Amino acid sequence: DAGITQSPRHKVTETGTPVTLRCHQTENHRYMYWYRQDPGHGLRLIHYSYGVKDTDKGEVSDGYSVSRSKTEDFLLTLESATSSQTSVYFCAISQGLARTEAFFGQGTRLTVV
Amino acid sequence: TQLLEQSPQFLSIQEGENLTVYCNSSSVFSSLQWYRQEPGEGPVLLVTVVTGGEVKKLKRLTFQFGDARKDSSLHITAAQPGDTGLYLCAVVYGGATNKLIFGTGTLLAVQP
Numbered sequence: 411d412a413g414i415t416q417s418p419r420h421k422v423t424e425t426g427t428p429v430t431l432r433c434h435q436t437e438n439h440r441y442m443y444w445y446r447q448d449p450g451h452g453l454r455l456i457h458y459s460y461g462v463k464d465t466d467k468g469e470v471s472d473g474y475s476v477s478r479s480k481t482e483d484f485l486l487t488l489e490s491a492t493s494s495q496t497s498v499y500f501c502a503i504s505q506g507l508a509r510t511e512a513f514f515g516q517g518t519r520l521t522v523v
Numbered sequence: 524t525q526l527l528e529q530s531p532q533f534l535s536i537q538e539g540e541n542l543t544v545y546c547n548s549s550s551v552f553s554s555l556q557w558y559r560q561e562p563g564e565g566p567v568l569l570v571t572v573v574t575g576g577e578v579k580k581l582k583r584l585t586f587q588f589g590d591a592r593k594d595s596s597l598h599i600t601a602a603q604p605g606d607t608g609l610y611l612c613a614v615v616y617g618g619a620t621n622k623l624i625f626g627t628g629t630l631l632a633v634q635p
Contacts, residue, residue, distance in 0.1 A: 441621045450532065452611055452628035453566070460620045469624070500565050506621040510556065512613070514565025 416515035433501030442484040446497040527626030544629040546612035
């Protein structure tokens with residue numbers, strides 16, 4: 411299994427509070443992604459990174475920010491959590507270019523009350 | 524509007540039946556991937572198709588990339604309960620940024 415760890419695995423937080431989810435990889439893959447998964451929507455891309463300090467927005471980036479200060483860590487921050495951000499969040503990594511297979515973490519279930 | 528639309532959204536069938544699920548887009552892609560996701564887990568890659576018209580087989584699963592490289596299909600022969608899961612297509616685009624986008628998914632339930 412690819413070495414990807416998401417933390418925390420479960421979290422309940424109150425509306426209006428900031429929340430940070432962490433994705434840590436031991437594979438030295440260049441590309442990292444954050445997705446959210448909701449019923450009927452598959453996986454929707456929030457933000458992604460194509461290198462240290464290089465990030466870009468995905469399809470549903472409003473209310474989220476990311477940081478990648480080193481290859482192995484990609485942080486997702488909900489600046490002020492809302493109930494609409496209750497979801498399961500997945501981190502993925504990829505070597506990219508000719509090797510585009512994505513490997514996923516176990517997911518973080520976030521509930522905003 | 525999502526880049527990749529999958530159909531059907533849900534499918535419940537009996538063991539032994541055949542089925543086909545579809546992934547469609549109005550854009551052209553250099554390659555397309557299919558993943559399967561089981562409950563409580565992250566998606567796992569099944570196959571990547573890269574050539575228009577390409578057909579790949581993985582045991583009872585047959586994947587086809589459309590001639591125009593805008594669509595793909597996944598056919599399962601003699602479905603088994605172990606095939607139950609969420610099937611997702613995905614494409615990489617954006618050049619060097621390697622943006623990876625997933626489809627809306629097909630949730631398959633195979634009843635014994």
